[in-house]
Amino acid sequence: xxxxxxxxxxxxxxxxxxxxxxxxxxxxxxxxxxxxxxxxxxxxxxxxxxxxxxxxxxxxxxxxxxxxxxxxxxxxxxxxxxxxxxxxxxxxxxxxxxxxxxxxxxxxxxxxxxxxxxxxxxxxxxxxxxxxxxxxxxxxxxxxxxxxxxxxxxxxxxxxxxxxxxxxxxxxxxxxxxxxxxxxxxxxxxxxxxxxxxxxxxxxxxxxxxxxxxxxxxxxxxxxxxxxxxxxxxxxxxxxxxxxxxxxxxxxxxxxxxxxxxxxxxxxxxxxxxxxxxxxxxxx
Numbered sequence: 316x317x318x319x320x321x322x323x324x325x326x327x328x329x330x331x332x333x334x335x336x337x338x339x340x341x342x343x344x345x346x347x348x349x350x351x352x353x354x355x356x357x358x359x360x361x362x363x364x365x366x367x368x369x370x371x372x373x374x375x376x377x378x379x380x381x382x383x384x385x386x387x388x389x390x391x392x393x394x395x396x397x398x399x400x401x402x403x404x405x406x407x408x409x410x411x412x413x414x415x416x417x418x419x420x421x422x423x424x425x426x427x428x429x430x431x432x433x434x435x436x437x438x439x440x441x442x443x444x445x446x447x448x449x450x451x452x453x454x455x456x457x458x459x460x461x462x463x464x465x466x467x468x469x470x471x472x473x474x475x476x477x478x479x480x481x482x483x484x485x486x487x488x489x490x491x492x493x494x495x496x497x498x499x500x501x502x503x504x505x506x507x508x509x510x511x512x513x514x515x516x517x518x519x520x521x522x523x524x525x526x527x528x529x530x531x532x533x534x535x536x537x538x539x540x541x542x543x544x545x546x547x548x549x550x551x552x553x554x555x556x557x558x559x560x561x562x563x564x565x566x567x568x569x570x571x572x573x574x575x576x577x578x579x580x581x582x583x584x585x586x587x588x589x590x591x592x593x594x595x596x597x598x599x
Contacts, residue, residue, distance in 0.1 A: 433490045514529055
């Protein structure tokens with residue numbers, strides 16, 4: 316019997332028998348509510364699939380049931396609970412474990428680990444499954460693993476608390492109003508001086524970290540964009556000396572090429588970079 320034909324064999328209400336290519340029999344559970352067909356998963360035993368079907372009906376009908384009611388013994392996984400209760404309460408079925416709130420939505424990685432996002436991100440996260448490794452979150456996008464922070468302009472090398480922070484102290488709250496980016500460029504760190512000015516310290520890693528320069532807001536670098544250009548200039552100097560490290564240039568798009576060249580020429584670079592010994596090809 317082909318899988319296509321076996322799906323038509325209903326063994327319980329909401330449960331259909333199916334056969335894998337290797338001949339293994341399994342059972343698919345599903346239900347339809349408000350014209351929406353919802354898959355509840357596949358099970359090796361028909362009775363388990365039927366329990367999943369009945370659980371799905373109960374979740375959509377019993378308004379007293381909330382996500383806090385979930386028990387690991389449920390025939391449905393927690394992710395499906397989130398999807399069904401969001402459909403029941405908010406009238407929209409999403410394939411990922413998202414529950415919509417007022418002006419935000421919640422993405423459940425587990426019953427006790429929840430991320431928060433702006434509603435404008437709903438379309439993206441409804442079609443991109445979030446995964447977690449330690450304290451890092453990422454999605455698969457075009458075959459690549461992309462960190463969540465990169466979606467908000469935070470570089471992969473950024474250090475929490477130094478390069479960016481969560482204003483309310485909650486590292487699971489990814490609403491844009493809660494994200495504050497301190498340093499957006501490679502090698503640039505902003506610190507506040509006693510007089511209220513900001514100092515941009517630029518470092519580059521060769522065999523250890525080297526200071527490229529320290530630039531005050533009212534002296535040599537008016538902002539971190541110019542500090543980013545200092546980092547790029549240091550790369551050029553080091554490459555002219557035979558250093559082959561895999562440096563990444565800062566991409567500066569806010570200024571015209573002529574202004575970039577003007578700043579580049581005027582910036583002073585620290586002696587440690589200017590006097591770095593030239594490396595011959597034989598010493599690489």
